[in-house]
Amino acid sequence: MARQPTIEFWYEFASTYSYLAAMRIEAAAGEAGVAVRWRPFLLGPIFAAQGWTTSPFNMFPAKGRNMWRDLEREAARHGLPPVTRPDPFPQNSLSATRAAILGQGEDWLVPFSQAVYRASFAEGRSIAEPASVIAILDSLGLDGTQLLKAASAEANKTRLRVAGEEARSRGIYGAPSFLTEDGELFWGNDRLEQALAWAAGERPGTLR
Template identity: 55%
Template sequence: MPPMIEFWFDFASTYSYPAAMRLEAAAREHGRAVAWRPFLLGPIFQAQGWNDSPFNLYPAKGRYMWRDMERLCAARGLPFRRPSVFPRNGLLPARVICAADGADWVPDFVRRIYTANFAEDRDIADAGVVCDCLTGLTDDPETAVATAGEPDVKARLRAQTERAVALGIFGAPSFTVGGELFWGNERLETALAWPPEDEENAHG
């Protein structure tokens, strides 16, 4: 059976948006199960001496990224609107996922949050917006949002961010298959094809 792919993402990450929107279908084609792993880029960036997104700190890089996102989303038929605030705080929806502990609705929720941020220019830090994204997925969106504030849930997200650091993750989206790390939306197919047959045979 092919190994599971872990998808590491931050809701503020631009390139995580197209990755999240296509991951589940692509993984299904490869017979792969997906583990959805929200984490926080902020502490990782701070450890590198950044107090903001590198796309804001380096304007030329930011201009390129926004144009690249327009091209990429147009090519994939994804709606895109540059957020009026960037980066937005994705802490609350990330905690909602940690509290959900692998619930079946998590992939749909992830896609709704990314759509809210990068297609509808909505504030994903707002509890009302997060509740809207949960509507129809869980019987009690308000309770799901309230549970996200509990200390053990906060600890889970911190631990997940620490695990990301331990795995060598420095940006999003990232994918891990076994001990192998792949960074960037364009590396999704490479991650799904890992390990190559010759490597599998060598360890078989």
């Protein structure tokens, strides 16, 4: 039996288009016969390295205004609930990302990640405080307090930092990003289908 191809899904909890990708990647990947490895990371350090202190959607107001409208349209197109706009935007995603890093390889990583996105972009809840993250973990039948304590331990903080360095070294500059096993990088929710097709072995027509 042929080995199932895998795609890496690099996502940031504060990222609007990561939200769209997170809510639809499992179904789309299943249809394409591709497995998904969820790779949480922080975009902040990558933005900071290029001199940005906030989201480009805040730095450039016209771009930001259209992004929010586009997010509404795209959420509707994908059958997601009306978008709630995190305040402040972007949300501080450190606690949630630490928890997700701890959850790598665990069954709860995907439902936890989707619950964080849903809280932030569909339920109008803050995800910034440790208490919010604990509540989401608790709602999944986990021991949120205990997990967030483990997530804040030095070893896990190092794993998060290493993930960020890996992202940058592999050419990632935004979220969501998709990486195939042969290192092909696709950026943005709009490229999910192309990334899955690539992972499944398809190549666009005349590509050299």
